[in-house]
Amino acid sequence: xxxxxxxxxxxxxxxxxxxxDKRYLTRITAIGLNIGCxxxxxxxxxxxxxxxxxxxxxxxxxxxxxEQIVVxxx
Amino acid sequence: xxxxxxxxxGQPNSGKSTVFNNLTGARQHVGNWPxxxxxxxxxxxxxxxxxxxxxxxxxxxxxxxxxxxxxxxRDYIASGEAELVCVLADASxxxxxxxxxxxxxxxxxxxxxxxxxxxxxVQKGKTINISVLEEKLGIPVIAMNATERREYDKLHRSFxxxxxxxxxxxxxxxxxxxxxxxxxxxxxxxxxxxxxxxxSVEWIAAKLMDGDKxxxxxxxxxxxxxxxxxxxxNGSLITSDCKFAWIEELLDGAVIRQKSTSEILTKFDRxxxxxxxxxxxxxxxVLAALCGSMLIASPFMGLGFALIPPLSSFVTTLISLxxxxxxxxxxxxxxxxxxVGWVVAMVGFVFGVNLVxxxxxxxxxxxxxxxxxxxxxxxxxxxxxxxxxxxxxFGCTMGGASGARVLDNWGQKLLTIALAWxxxxxxxxxxxxxxxxxxxxxxxxxxxxxxxxxxxxxMFVTAKIFGRKLSPVENRAGLIMELPPYHKPRWKDIIRTTxxxxxxxxxxxxIVVFVIATVFWVISYSFHEGETSLLQKIGEAIEPVTKLFxxxxxxxxxxxASAISKEGVLGVFSVVFTGEGSIIDMATNVTSxxxxxxxxxxxxxxxxxxxxxxxxxxxxxxxxxxxxxxxNETHSLKWTLKIALYYIVSALILSGVTYHITNIFM
Numbered sequence: 001x002x003x004x005x006x007x008x009x010x011x012x013x014x015x016x017x018x019x020x021d022k023r024y025l026t027r028i029t030a031i032g033l034n035i036g037c038x039x040x041x042x043x044x045x046x047x048x049x050x051x052x053x054x055x056x057x058x059x060x061x062x063x064x065x066x067e068q069i070v071v072x073x074x
Numbered sequence: 075x076x077x078x079x080x081x082x083x084g085q086p087n088s089g090k091s092t093v094f095n096n097l098t099g100a101r102q103h104v105g106n107w108p109x110x111x112x113x114x115x116x117x118x119x120x121x122x123x124x125x126x127x128x129x130x131x132x133x134x135x136x137x138x139x140x141x142x143x144x145x146x147x148r149d150y151i152a153s154g155e156a157e158l159v160c161v162l163a164d165a166s167x168x169x170x171x172x173x174x175x176x177x178x179x180x181x182x183x184x185x186x187x188x189x190x191x192x193x194x195x196v197q198k199g200k201t202i203n204i205s206v207l208e209e210k211l212g213i214p215v216i217a218m219n220a221t222e223r224r225e226y227d228k229l230h231r232s233f234x235x236x237x238x239x240x241x242x243x244x245x246x247x248x249x250x251x252x253x254x255x256x257x258x259x260x261x262x263x264x265x266x267x268x269x270x271x272x273x274s275v276e277w278i279a280a281k282l283m284d285g286d287k288x289x290x291x292x293x294x295x296x297x298x299x300x301x302x303x304x305x306x307x308n309g310s311l312i313t314s315d316c317k318f319a320w321i322e323e324l325l326d327g328a329v330i331r332q333k334s335t336s337e338i339l340t341k342f343d344r345x346x347x348x349x350x351x352x353x354x355x356x357x358x359x360v361l362a363a364l365c366g367s368m369l370i371a372s373p374f375m376g377l378g379f380a381l382i383p384p385l386s387s388f389v390t391t392l393i394s395l396x397x398x399x400x401x402x403x404x405x406x407x408x409x410x411x412x413x414v415g416w417v418v419a420m421v422g423f424v425f426g427v428n429l430v431x432x433x434x435x436x437x438x439x440x441x442x443x444x445x446x447x448x449x450x451x452x453x454x455x456x457x458x459x460x461x462x463x464x465x466x467x468f469g470c471t472m473g474g475a476s477g478a479r480v481l482d483n484w485g486q487k488l489l490t491i492a493l494a495w496x497x498x499x500x501x502x503x504x505x506x507x508x509x510x511x512x513x514x515x516x517x518x519x520x521x522x523x524x525x526x527x528x529x530x531x532x533m534f535v536t537a538k539i540f541g542r543k544l545s546p547v548e549n550r551a552g553l554i555m556e557l558p559p560y561h562k563p564r565w566k567d568i569i570r571t572t573x574x575x576x577x578x579x580x581x582x583x584x585i586v587v588f589v590i591a592t593v594f595w596v597i598s599y600s601f602h603e604g605e606t607s608l609l610q611k612i613g614e615a616i617e618p619v620t621k622l623f624x625x626x627x628x629x630x631x632x633x634x635a636s637a638i639s640k641e642g643v644l645g646v647f648s649v650v651f652t653g654e655g656s657i658i659d660m661a662t663n664v665t666s667x668x669x670x671x672x673x674x675x676x677x678x679x680x681x682x683x684x685x686x687x688x689x690x691x692x693x694x695x696x697x698x699x700x701x702x703x704x705x706n707e708t709h710s711l712k713w714t715l716k717i718a719l720y721y722i723v724s725a726l727i728l729s730g731v732t733y734h735i736t737n738i739f740m
Contacts, residue, residue: 018311022285023140027554029314030136030177032170036315042339047449048349049553053338055170056198058559060445062552 004061004069005050007041013071014038020068028069031059038074076124078237081151084162085174086133086482087438087558089190089220092567093162094130096226100574105709111485111544112146113709121230129156133482136177138281138310139288141549143483151181152272158236159185165202165217166194166559168325169318176317179248180277182269184240186232189217194559199332206328212244221436221564247323249276251316257283257306264299283309340560346439347557352446359434360465367426367473374422382415401601408658409592417583420472420699424579427466427473428572434462435480436568438558448553454537455545457481458553460490467497471696475703476579485544488708492540492717495696495704496532498525501640502692508644509691512672513684521685525692528728532693539720579706586702591658594638598657609634609657610650623726624686624733629679632687633729635661637695637722647671651678682736690729695721 007013015037018028032055033039039054050061084090095102098117107114115130131150132143139145151159161178163171168189175187189195189202208215214236218225252258261279269275270292281289282299283306293299345351386407393403434440444458451458459480467474474494481487498506506525510518598609606614613620613627620630628650635646638661645660648671679687695701695718705714 022307022310023138023551025308025310026136026138026284027140027551029310030138030173031554031556032173032318034314034318035311037318040338043347045349048347048446049448051347051445051557056167057170058338058557060441060448060553060555060557062448062554065552065554 002071002073004039004041004052004066004071005044005063007044007071007073009041009043012038012040012074014074015069016072017070018068019070020065024065024068028061028065032057033059033069039071075120077127078124078158078233079127079129079156080158080160080233080237081129081131081156082160082162083131083147083151083174083178084133085135085164085171087441087556088133088162088164088171088174090130090133090162092220092436093188093190093229094128095571095574096220096223096567097126097128097229099570100577102574102578106484107146110142110146111488112142113484122234124234126233135554136173138177138284139286140551145288148181151178151183154183154272157184158233158240159183160188160233161185162188162190164191164194164558165189166191166198166200168202168329169321170556172321172324173317175243176245176248176320179243179245180274180280182242182272182274184236185243186214186216186236186241187211188229188232189215190220191561192217193219194561198559201330201332203328203330207324210244210324210328213241221567223566245276245320248316248320251319252276252280252283252313255312255316257309257312260302261306264293264295264302266294280313282306283313285309343442343560346442347445349446352442356443356446356461357465359439360462363427363430363434364466364469364473366430367423368469370426370429371422374425375419378415378417378419378422380415381418382411385411385414401599404599405592405595408595409588413584413587413591416699417580417587417702421576421580421583423470423473424476424703425572425576427470427477428479428575429568431462431477431480432568432572433563433565436561436563438560440480441555441557444555445553445557452553454489454493454533455541455547455550456486456490456493456537457483460486460493463490464494464497467494467499469500471495471497471499471700472703475700475707476575478707479575483545484708485546485549488710488713489537489540489544491704491707492544492720493533493536495700495717495721496529496536496693498529498692499640499696501697505640505643506688506692508672509675509684509688512676513679513681513688521688525689528689528693532724532728536720536724540717579703582706583699583702586705587698590638590698590701594661595658598661607657623690623730624683624737625690625726625729626679626683629683629687629690631657633690633694633725636691637698637718639697639699640691643691644671647675651675681740682733685736686729686733689732690725693721693725693728695725 015033015035037054039052042053043051050063050066052059082090082094097119102117104115112132116127118125118127131147134144137144137148161175202217204215204217214232216228216232258279261282262275265275265278278289285303285306290299290303346355389406389411390403440459443462447458447461451460463474463477466477471494475491478487478490481490510521514521598607600607613630617627625633631650632643632646635642642661646657649657649660651674701714701718708714
């Protein structure tokens with residue numbers, strides 16, 4: 001178990017938990033990242049936002065809130 | 075003729091704007107929703123003797139209540155005003171893109187589905203079986219490449235058919251999925267039996283699970299609803315699971331993948347998203363865009379300015395023929411001939427900027443800019459892509475203002491424009507060095523550095539002041555954004571859209587320039603030989619006040635003129651010092667200034683006064699064309715005037731402070 005922010009570039013992982021308030025949960029799931037979704041970390045370089053690939057889509061995520069996404073490395 | 079109303083609904087990058095622009099062309103009306111900082115776009119087209127009104131709702135990823143945009147969107151749909159809801163989804167990313175349809179499911183209105191970006195889907199090796207989707211969803215489905223003009227006949231026919239025999243979305247399996255969970259059944263118990271407006275019980279219950287406050291407030295049993303909301307903190311994790319499961323089931327057998335996905339990040343993309351390289355690429359592209367726009371603009375500029383003399387002499391001859399007074403021909407020359415010439419000249423630049431930015435956006439690069447500049451622009455309460463219009467403003471504020479069109483949020487667009495005004499434009503760079511050298515010689519380098527420092531301060535303060543209303547902290551949310559795949563641009567499509575925009579700009583800009591020029595003409599005109607104008611009388615009368623800001627009445631005239639155009643500042647000085655020529659002609663830079671004017675200025679104005687003047691001119695309203703394009707982009711006269719007033723006042727304050735501080739040392 002790791003935070004999404006701890007993945008390094010090229011690593012694939014499955015989302016197993018998402019924390020946060022209701023607003024964050026609706027926003028993150030609406031873009032396609034829900035529990036069970038498999039993502040690949042494309043770029044994790046501070047301070048630019050995270051860049052992941054999930055559901056055939058490149059998605060940029062801010063770091064602060066992404067701390068709340070828990071993943072399991074595959 | 076019959077009239078029908080259609081609404082487009084889709085996530086960002088679903089091709090919604092492309093479809094809207096291609097459907098309606100120049101027949102668009104853009105305004106704001108009453109009392110909301112949300113844009114309302116409507117347009118019309120005619121097909122088979124029927125006028126179709128199309129509403130383009132703001133793009134959002136779902137129909138939750140997280141922003142005004144989303145609330146406006148779903149309220150409009152549920153009002154039933156539109157007879158057909160046309161949901162759009164990206165065919166190359168259906169799995170994610172159909173989330174909007176899943177979130178919409180349960181709103182009882184006639185529906186059809188349009189899959190766009192079929193070209194990208196083909197590239198990715200995906201084949202979509204439309205009839206499978208049609209059968210499962212129970213609504214008409216079509217697939218098209220939205221940038222391809224000839225595909226629109228198919229869309230028109232589907233609209234006609236869908237309106238003739240309305241069909242409703244069948245999402246029973248989605249609701250069955252919801253029903254598997256206990257929480258959903260509890261939510262169902264709280265909702266009225268027949269739903270509300272066009273919202274079905276299923277939709278309301280699912281939104282309750284998402285913790286939707288707006289929906290909760292509509293329900294009667296407040297206590298029970300509140301208790302449920304407390305309990306259902308993670309409800310949207312459950313509903314999203316159901317939605318994605320439903321989409322997966324839907325796509326099973328409908329989408330066939332032929333080849334495995336090729337490399338996700340292309341070589342260019344690796345550079346474009348790089349922390350350092352990405353920023354330089356973006357800046358380089360804006361600079362190239364600036365040069366490109368100038369190139370496109372130059373023939374228009376030549377034409378515009380060349381138009382003025384023949385137009386003027388025509389008017390003068392005509393009026394003297396019918397025996398009209400000279401002042402009348404002077405007035406028409408200034409308010410009409412000059413305005414037409416000016417607007418033609420400037421609109422060329424707007425055309426260039428829109429063309430280049432339109433290209434960058436359609437290709438899909440703009441999202442990369444947003445990504446690499448997110449951290450920087452966030453500090454000002456803006457999205458990363460605001461950096462593009464702001465950089466553009468170093469060339470021309472008007473270009474910056476019209477480039478702000480790339481921002482999908484009205485408040486952020488307005489805030490970006492408000493900040494763009496503080497960025498010194500090309501015209502300032504042509505005037506300020508002359509002024510600084512006249513007053514300070516080699517010290518002018520320091521003055522320019524000082525001006526840049528002031529610019530950053532100005533932008534920071536302005537972002538704070540205007541940000542409170544335009545980008546409220548409670549509405550700011552961390553970046554969650556898709557970087558769309560690169561898309562082959564269609565020049566025809568881009569040019570057509572740009573031409574439509576530019577025509578709108580031309581009309582509005584002409585009105586604004588006409589009004590300002592007329593007012594300025596009236597107050598600056600000498601009706602009798604040797605008589606001082608009203609403007610000069612006012613200037614002289616209030617000199618004790620303007621002196622507080624370090625501005626003599628002559629400087630104050632130049633300050634006023636700098637709100638009309640920056641190029642005209644020196645010319646206006648020449649008029650007020652030599653008493654020859656017309657202020658309005660000088661202010662609009664139609665006549666060139668007396669060559670010796672800088673020497674005269676340096677001899678008669680003290681250094682602190684000179685510096686105050688430079689600051690006042692630099693941070694004043696950029697020019698009347700900037701005002702016009704701001705009004706055109708924001709469609710809010712109130713906010714345009716607010717920003718203009720703010721700039722006049724803050725420029726005076728800055729010059730006053732500069733004057734008094736430098737007075738101590740010099």
